[in-house]
Amino acid sequence: xxxxxxxxxxxxxxxxxxxxxxxxxxxxxxxxxxxxxxxxxxxxxxxxxxxxxxxxxxxxxxxxxxxxxxxxxxxxxxxxxxxxxxxxxxxxxxxxxxxxxxxxxxxxxxxxxxxxxxxxxxxxxxxxxxxxxxxxxxxxxxxxxxxxxxxxxxxxxxxxxxxxxxxxxxxxxxxxxxxxxxxxxxxxxxxxxxxxxxxxxxxxxxxxxxxxxxxxxxxxxxxxxxxxxxxxxxxxxxxxxxxxxxxxxxxxxxxxxxxxxxxxxxxxxxxxxxxxxxxxxxxxxxxxxxxxxxxxxxxxxxxxxxxxxxxxxxxxxxxxxxxxxxxxxxxxxxxxxxxxxxxxxxxxxxxxxxxxxxxxxxxxxxxxxxxxxxxxxxxxxxxxxxxxxxxxxxxxxxxxxxxxxxxxxxxxxxxxxxxxxxxxxxxxxxxxxxxxxxxxxxxxxxxxxxxxxxxxxxxxxxxxxxxxxxxxxxxxxxxxxxxxxxxxxxxxxxxxxxxxxxxxxxxxxxxxxxxxxxxxxxxxxxxxxxxxxxxxxxxxxxxxxxxxxxxxxxxxxx
Ligand code: GLC
Ligand code: CA
Numbered sequence: 001x002x003x004x005x006x007x008x009x010x011x012x013x014x015x016x017x018x019x020x021x022x023x024x025x026x027x028x029x030x031x032x033x034x035x036x037x038x039x040x041x042x043x044x045x046x047x048x049x050x051x052x053x054x055x056x057x058x059x060x061x062x063x064x065x066x067x068x069x070x071x072x073x074x075x076x077x078x079x080x081x082x083x084x085x086x087x088x089x090x091x092x093x094x095x096x097x098x099x100x101x102x103x104x105x106x107x108x109x110x111x112x113x114x115x116x117x118x119x120x121x122x123x124x125x126x127x128x129x130x131x132x133x134x135x136x137x138x139x140x141x142x143x144x145x146x147x148x149x150x151x152x153x154x155x156x157x158x159x160x161x162x163x164x165x166x167x168x169x170x171x172x173x174x175x176x177x178x179x180x181x182x183x184x185x186x187x188x189x190x191x192x193x194x195x196x197x198x199x200x201x202x203x204x205x206x207x208x209x210x211x212x213x214x215x216x217x218x219x220x221x222x223x224x225x226x227x228x229x230x231x232x233x234x235x236x237x238x239x240x241x242x243x244x245x246x247x248x249x250x251x252x253x254x255x256x257x258x259x260x261x262x263x264x265x266x267x268x269x270x271x272x273x274x275x276x277x278x279x280x281x282x283x284x285x286x287x288x289x290x291x292x293x294x295x296x297x298x299x300x301x302x303x304x305x306x307x308x309x310x311x312x313x314x315x316x317x318x319x320x321x322x323x324x325x326x327x328x329x330x331x332x333x334x335x336x337x338x339x340x341x342x343x344x345x346x347x348x349x350x351x352x353x354x355x356x357x358x359x360x361x362x363x364x365x366x367x368x369x370x371x372x373x374x375x376x377x378x379x380x381x382x383x384x385x386x387x388x389x390x391x392x393x394x395x396x397x398x399x400x401x402x403x404x405x406x407x408x409x410x411x412x413x414x415x416x417x418x419x420x421x422x423x424x425x426x427x428x429x430x431x432x433x434x435x436x437x438x439x440x441x442x443x444x445x446x447x448x449x450x451x452x453x454x455x456x457x458x459x460x461x462x463x464x465x466x467x468x469x470x471x472x473x474x475x476x477x478x479x480x481x482x483x484x485x486x487x488x489x490x491x492x493x494x495x496x497x498x499x500x501x502x503x504x505x506x507x508x509x510x511x512x513x514x515x516x517x518x519x520x521x522x523x524x525x526x527x528x529x530x531x532x533x534x535x536x537x538x539x540x541x542x543x544x545x546x547x548x549x550x551x552x553x554x555x556x557x558x
Contacts, residue, residue, distance in 0.1 A: 001479050006195075006250040006275050007319060008478050009046035010356075010468050011096070011363045015327045016053055016075055017061055018421050019366055021433035028421070028432070030076040034084045037091055039450065043369060043461070044468040047094040047250060049197045051327055053081065054100075057107050059166040060144075060386060061419075063098075063199065064105040068184045085192055094194035096250050101181050102200045103167040110180075111168050118155050124174045127160040127206065139212045141220025145390035148223060162203060162223045164386055172204045172235055182242045189243070195250035198274070201236070202255035202262070205229030217291050217400055227257025233265050236273040252321055252361075253277045260313040267318040276319040276361060282306045283329060293391060293401070293409040298336065300510050304484060304493055311359055311482040320360030324351055325368045330417040334374035336510070338549065343512060344371055344448075346549040349463045349534035353551035354493055354508040356467040359482050364464065366422055370453055371460040374417040375442045377410065384439045388414040425451035458536070466532055474531075476502040485520055492517065492546065504531065505554040512548040519544070523556065531555040 020032030030053065040048065052062035055070040062072060071078050088095050104111055113122035129137040129149070137158055140148040142165075149158040150165050160169045170177050185196065206226045213221025236253075244251065253266055255277040266277045285303050288294035314320050324332035333339050337347030348371030356362050377383060380392050388410050395401045401409070411417075416439065423445040424431030430445035442448075453459035471477045480497035491511045497504040505523060509515055519525055519542050528540035533552035540554050 001316065002269065003479070004275075005248075006047075007361060008471070009094075009250070009361060010044070010471065011047040011049050011250075011361060012040055012043070012045040013049045013051065013326055013363055013365045015051045015366060015419060017051075017438065018419050018432070020422065020424070021435065021437075024433060024435040025074070026433050026435040026437045027074045029074065030071070030080040030084050034080070034087050037084075037087055037093065040093060041091045042454070042465070043364075044465055044472075045093065045364065047096055047194065048088060049096045049252075049363070050098060052098045052100055057105055057166065059105070059164050061384075063100050064103070064107075064164065064167045065100055066105040066107040066109075069187060082191075089192070094250070096195040096197055096252075097188055097193050098199060099185065099196040099201075100199040101170060102203050103161065103163060103169045106166045106168055114168075115152055115154055115159070118157075124171055125177050126168050127171050128155070128157045129160070129210065130157055138210045139215060139219075139221050140210075140225050141216065141218065141223055143223035144387050145218065145394040147220060160206075162200075162226070169206075170204075173206075173208075173231065178235065178238065182239060185239070185243045189247055189249070194248075195275075196252075198251065198253045200256055201253040201274075202227045202232065202258050202266075202277075203229070205231040205235060217293075218394055218398065222257075222290065224257035227255075228259070228262045233273065236266065240272055249275075251275045256280055260309065263310075263314065264318050267314070269317060269319070276321045278321050278323065278326075279310060281310070286335065292413055293395065293406070295408055295412040300490055300493060301488060303336075304487060307358070308482070308484040308487070308495075311484075315359065315481060320358070321363060322355050322358050322360040323363040323365070324355055325365035325418060326363070327365065327418055328415050329365075330413050330415075331372055331374045332368065333371050334417070335412070338512065339373040343549050344373065345458075345460050346534050347371075348460045350508050350510070350549045350551035352460075352464055352467055353506065353532065353534065353553060356471065357477060357497065357504065357506045357553060358495075359478075359480065359497070362471075365418060367418075369461050369464040370423060370448055370450060372423060372448060373442065373444060374411065375420050375440070377407075377414070377416070377440070379407070380410075382440055383410065383414060383416050385414060385416045385419065388416055423449040425449050463532075463534065470532060474502075475499055476504055480504065491515060496520075501557045503556050503558060505556075506551075507544075507546060507554070508551045509546045509549055514548065515546040517544045517546045518542065523554070528554045528556050 017028045019028040020036050021028050022031035053075050054065045055067035056062045110122050110125045114126045136147050136149040142148045144164050213225040251274045253274045258279050263277050266274050285298040286296050333348045392406050420442045421432035421437050426446045430441050453461035476499040480499035483496045485494040493508040495506050525540045525542050531553040538552045
């Protein structure tokens with residue numbers, strides 16, 4: 001398998017609004033990130049993925065961009081950005097930008113022009129359609145509730161917005177739009193950034209027939225309906241030629257609605273499109289059919305099946321990205337682990353082990369390395385995320401769920417669970433700000449915070465640090481093959497990694513029961529040693545007792 005630095009890296013995602021506030025306005029900022037680079041250096045990560053920092057009216061916290069070449073006023077200035085980039089590079093840390101080009105803000109000058117008249121030079125930068133039978137052109141829904149079409153009285157036509165009404169979709173079939181995007185990408189790369197995480201890139205090419213899709217619980221088809229459209233690969237190959245070829249970047253496409261076959265095209269080793277994609281099948285493992293608003297717990301066998309399908313499916317042909325969390329997902333320890341006091345740290349370490357020992361590039365979302373948890377939001381007024389707020393009003397309004405049900409689902413699944421301030425220490429507001437934070441701080445910060453964990457050898461933080469270090473010194477973790485064992489076991493996730501003579505056995509207990517585990521054939525307990533584990537006294541044995549939420553990695557030479 002061909003080696004590459006981005007296969008050997010660990011990426012850390014920063015959600016700037018919630019990371020560190022340097023000037024007391026309650027909003028995280030670039031100078032706050034610069035202040036905390038030594039913390040990230042200590043953790044050992046190689047790359048930062050920075051959620052959007054561009055000028056934005058913040059309808060969707062920066063994912064609605066009104067100027068791609070300016071920094072959001074609240075986050076600082078371009079000088080602050082340059083200083084942060086240089087300081088990161090000084091520490092050997094790369095910075096990957098979020099590239100949000102499926103849509104812009106409706107306050108972007110292109111859209112301001114586009115909506116003015118049908119013959120405006122920018123008209124074709126966006127997707128305009130006439131009414132069909134006096135209604136929306138089709139039944140596509142917005143990701144954030146309601147129809148994906150908004151009627152604009154100015155020209156009496158609808159524009160498409162797969163996300164909020166303030167995020168009109170760009171028309172990628174227009175070569176001028178693609179030129180603008182490539183110019184902008186080259187501008188950032190010339191500045192020295194190290195690559196891009198491409199927001200919903202699987203959605204950029206729409207079927208020109210705009211066919212209806214299957215309606216979901218709110219009556220609209222999924223925003224994912226246009227995923228993997230007719231020209232998406234052609235456009236990404238063009239982007240490769242016009243922007244990325246000859247540059248040493250990391251590219252990862254956020255590919256909602258991607259299938260394994262499509263992923264092989266996006267992320268194939270031939271380097272014609274992207275280095276890797278984010279797939280989301282494992283994020284649906286606890287959905288209720290196609291509806292994410294539920295508090296159903298997953299069946300571990302489903303998770304194993306999905307992860308294994310991707311591990312095996314991309315082996316040798318493409319490359320996986322590995323994640324349990326990001327800014328759109330709740331906290332993994334509350335979702336797949338156990339956030340009750342007793343097992344919070346054990347289960348956070350177990351989840352980390354299970355993910356970081358797989359083949360692919362691991363992504364750590366800010367606070368995951370502390371085992372930060374979901375948030376005890378009191379009522380709907382505590383939420384800031386438009387997805388959560390809109391879904392609440394829509395689904396309660398339609399009588400699909402009661403208020404109580406919807407609040408329960410939001411506490412479990414809302415994106416705001418991952419967006420509360422980073423917990424730096426046990427001082428007021430978790431050391432995030434001296435002002436009033438833009439969203440509530442999780443009250444458990446007095447117990448869960450970075451200062452406490454950095455000073456304690458057996459903390460979640462130090463466990464992550466060790467996992468990251470091991471990846472740097474063991475090729476088998478990066479490049480080894482993956483094989484699932486015990487697919488039908490409901491509690492244990494067990495898999496092997498092999499590279500040449502080296503082999504690893506990864507054993508993770510996802511539940512609070514004590515379990516017996518028999519070493520599989522070909523594994524001799526006398527020749528095994530423990531590489532890492534979340535119980536300090538774990539020992540290899542032919543018959544092992546696996547404790548609640550235990551994770552242990554056994555290592556051997558064949
Ligand atoms: C992506 C982002 C999400 C955003 C959406 C629209 O899914 O990760 O946060 O709301 O795209 O840009
Ligand atoms: Ca600030």
